[in-house]
Amino acid sequence: MKTIKETIREITERFPIHQWNCLSTGEFDFQPQVREICEGNACGQYGKTWSCPPAMGTYEECKKLILSYDNAFVFTGKYDLEDSYDFEGMMEGKKQFQEMCRNIREFWRQRHGRCVLLGNGSCDLCSRCTYPDAPCRRPGDMITSLEGYGVMVNHLAESAGVNYINGQNTVTYFAVVLS
Numbered sequence: 706m707k708t709i710k711e712t713i714r715e716i717t718e719r720f721p722i723h724q725w726n727c728l729s730t731g732e733f734d735f736q737p738q739v740r741e742i743c744e745g746n747a748c749g750q751y752g753k754t755w756s757c758p759p760a761m762g763t764y765e766e767c768k769k770l771i772l773s774y775d776n777a778f779v780f781t782g783k784y785d786l787e788d789s790y791d792f793e794g795m796m797e798g799k800k801q802f803q804e805m806c807r808n809i810r811e812f813w814r815q816r817h818g819r820c821v822l823l824g825n826g827s828c829d830l831c832s833r834c835t836y837p838d839a840p841c842r843r844p845g846d847m848i849t850s851l852e853g854y855g856v857m858v859n860h861l862a863e864s865a866g867v868n869y870i871n872g873q874n875t876v877t878y879f880a881v882v883l884s
């Protein structure tokens with residue numbers, strides 16, 4: 706049986722992670738205002754998928770879930786854009802990052818069984834989400850939104866010592882594996 710430390714080392718060698726670190730979940734900064742930003746629906750995904758609020762539970766329930774784990778493996782992906790308006794490039798980066806997250810989660814599950822991974826933004830695996838009329842079609846593949854849990858991702862980056870942004874014409878996505 707591999708240790709968590711060995712698994713993380715192998716993940717960082719196998720996958721194109723930009724930066725990473727390990728934190729205690731006690732170092733996370735939770736703020737109800739982050740959920741309020743979700744409720745403002747600037748991204749258009751609030752109430753649209755099982756992976757975003759309100760389907761993922763209340764702010765307090767989400768915070769409790771994260772704090773029920775001790776350790777967090779925080780990692781980022783960095784993707785190049787043509788310019789700061791390159792929406793297609795951002796969506797392509799999101800797709801690549803979520804694919805990497807699913808592969809990392811599967812790798813972790815094979816080693817340690819259950820694994821909770823929180824990632825970037827909403828789930829767009831299906832052309833039309835079943836929310837709220839029927840259960841999720843692929844609950845094992847879905848990635849829930851880290852921001853939806855009320856986590857201040859810029860503070861998470863600071864605590865982990867990884868870049869929140871990586872310069873002009875790039876986009877950076879964050880994910881966390883809880884253990």
Ligand code: SF4
Pocket residue numbers: 754755756828829830831832833834835836840841842843844846847
């Ligand atoms: S897997 Fe499909 S049904 Fe489930 S949250 Fe994603 S888009 Fe919705």
